[in-house]
Amino acid sequence: MDSWWDLGEWSGVEGEKLNLHEVTCPFCFESGNFSIAFHAEKKKANSHKILNFDTLLCNNCKGYVMVLWSATSDYHAIHDSYVVPWPLKFDKYPKHWPETVGRFWLQAHRNLLDENWDASAIMARSSLQAALRELGAVGKNLFQEIEDLSKKGILPPLINNWSHELRELGNESTHADISKSGTQRQDARDIVKFLDFLMQYLFDLPNEINEYRKRKTKS
C-alpha cells in the first residue's frame, strides 16, 4: 500500500461496510459485540473514496478499539481495515486458507505464546504438510512431498530449503529424539515466521491475484 487512500482498493474482504463480526475485542476476545462510540469520515477530493475512522465500544468488557476502514471507491464490493489494539492471541486464520492448514497454523502460534517450543514446531510441521497436500503433493513422507512440489515448480528453491529446515526441526520433536535438547525458543520463532511467509506465498498471493482478476473482469 503506497497511500492510505489505497486501503480497501486492491484487497480486502467482501462487503461494502465494516462487518463488526470481523473485529475481535483485544481485551476479552469476544467478536462482533460492539457499538459505535464515534464515527468520522475523510473524503478524498474529486473522488468517492472515503476513509472511515470508527471507535468501537466492546459491549462485553467496555474496552475500546479504533478501526480505520475503507471500501473500494468505484464499486463497493470489498473493504479493508486496520484495528488498534489487536488481540495478542491468535483466534482465526484468513477465510481463503484450507481449514486443516489454518487449524495447525493457529496452534503453532498459540504454542509460541505459551512457550511450548516443541509443540509449536510440531504444529508448524503439520501445517506445512497439510498445505503441501492441499496443493497436490505426492510422496510417502514430508521429504518426498516437498521435493515433489519443488520439481513441479510450485515451491521455489529458497522455500524448498526452508521447508526442509522446518521439517527437520518438527521431526526432532515429533520423534522424541533423545540425543537432541529439544526445540529452542528462537528456532521455534524463526520456523513459525517462515510458516507465515509460506502461507502468504501459497494462499494469500494467489487469492490477491484472483481478486485482481475479478476486479478486471468487472470493470
Ligand SMILES: [Zn+2]
Ligand atoms: Zn471486550
